[in-house]
Amino acid sequence: MSDPFADFTTDDIRALIAQHPLAWVCSVGDAPSEAAQLPLIGEYDEDGRLLSLIGHLGRANPLYDRLRAQGRALLLFSGPSAYVSPEHAGLRDWAPTWIYANLRITAEVTVDAALTDEALDVLIGAMEHGRQAPWTRAEIAHRYHGMASAIIGFRAWVTGIAGRFKFGQDERDAVYRTIAERLAEPAVTPWLRRFNPDR
Template sequence: MTRFEQFECDDVRALIETYPLAWVCGSSSANMEASLLPLVGVYGDDGDLVQLIGHMGRSNPLHAALVADPHATILFKGPDAYVSPEHARRRNWGPTWNYVQLKISAEIVFDPLFTETSLRVLLDAVESGRAQPWNADELGARYEGMLVQIIGFRACVTNLSGRFKLGQDEAPGTLQSILGSLPDAATVSWMRRFNAGRL
């Protein structure tokens, strides 16, 4: 395992909470279906990610694909940035790209009785902290009509891997130069997170 593949449960949680829109991909190699969907993590007592909660349109081709074969690959992407030798302040240094990614294997379980719960879970996550959080009741009569067109699901996690390439291999001086000059604030924040013991 490389240093880029070493991370903690809190890193997984932070990534999913900050970047909840993920690619959900069916397993068929002949005709793979995939959709970007917002997902909310569910965590065990030890902090491990155990489930993801989401919903999708019943007319989405991915729905039919996952009914036929519930195995899915879910891909989360965090911040990324091109890092130039200019940022490293070293002309003898090769350019690179820093990024954050998670790859999750999961079994998708659709449940029409879970649809409203899945919507509430997502709304609680994305509306939290707003001065006037929105809720589905504000749709009035339209809500019931929209509800029948979607279906909630749980994605039960069977495997998880990640790559957090954030300058852990850079010499201290080079790392400091990059942190001081890279204009992408989100990537810099994650670089600081993964190099905290060296700063």
């Protein structure tokens, strides 16, 4: 039996990462795991498939040594989520549930000081895009190199992607429509529509 919540597209992956770039980066291997939340920006091929993610971390972060030694990581992205009460469904004999999105990405990681400037510029460009006066690192040029010496860039080359996008696809039409009308969660509403376009 197929899982309706595991049916997602490259566009869905791209949207989730763009809207929720702060991911858990977890080391993998025999040693006890290290993990840190880090902002990551996706890099895509001409067909929109996720190829890699670029980011940076502090050299003092225990994850730094682990990534250098192991060269692999698990990246965990959490998207929008909301609790759904029977009140939202309009049914007292309906069990509460949670709607959410997540991605679990395995990757081969290259940690390299030569990537640091690029990683910062890509992140700043993505986060400052659309602002009236976008900030650039040139504005702290007088102290940038001192700050940058404490961090290092990395690129995570994607080796596998799994995820779940649970937005009421399994609900009866009438129940779904009631939830969509009553659930006042602005971050979730576009995703409900995205995964139920004909309802």
